[in-house]
Amino acid sequence: xxxxxxxxxxxxxxxxxxxxxxxxxxxxxxxxxxxxxxxxxxxxxxxxxxxxxxxxxxxxxxxxxxxxxxxxxxxxxxxxxxxxxxxxxxxxxxxxxxxxxxxxxxxxxxxxxxxxxx
Numbered sequence: 001x002x003x004x005x006x007x008x009x010x011x012x013x014x015x016x017x018x019x020x021x022x023x024x025x026x027x028x029x030x031x032x033x034x035x036x037x038x039x040x041x042x043x044x045x046x047x048x049x050x051x052x053x054x055x056x057x058x059x060x061x062x063x064x065x066x067x068x069x070x071x072x073x074x075x076x077x078x079x080x081x082x083x084x085x086x087x088x089x090x091x092x093x094x095x096x097x098x099x100x101x102x103x104x105x106x107x108x109x110x111x112x113x114x115x116x117x118x
Contacts, residue, residue: 008050015079019046 006013013019050056059078062071110116 004045005047006050007048008052009048012050013046013048016048017081019048 004013004019050060059074062074062078
């Protein structure tokens with residue numbers, strides 16, 4: 001039994017604010033991150049599996065010494081707490097809608113050009 005778990009890394013789940021952090025029983029009295037502070041007795045389990053892709057390794061190399069100025073700046077950029085404005089939360093839906101409209105227009109243009117509807 002565990003409260004939280006990380007595969008292929010250590011303690012990196014602390015940087016993901018949406019995952020609860022804490023143990024089970026005496027090793028941790030609950031999960032502490034964001035809303036999980038309020039659900040401290042539910043003991044939700046978080047599991048994070050680290051990806052070993054080339055991009056993941058490139059971005060992850062900043063965590064290891066020697067710590068140069070560019071590494072410190074990159075870590076600050078990667079770990080910065082960014083709040084997405086509410087007006088942008090609908091952006092994926094708008095993009096899907098526009099993609100659907102564009103595909104209908106494109107198919108109609110092709111149908112008219114090649115006389116498929118005759």
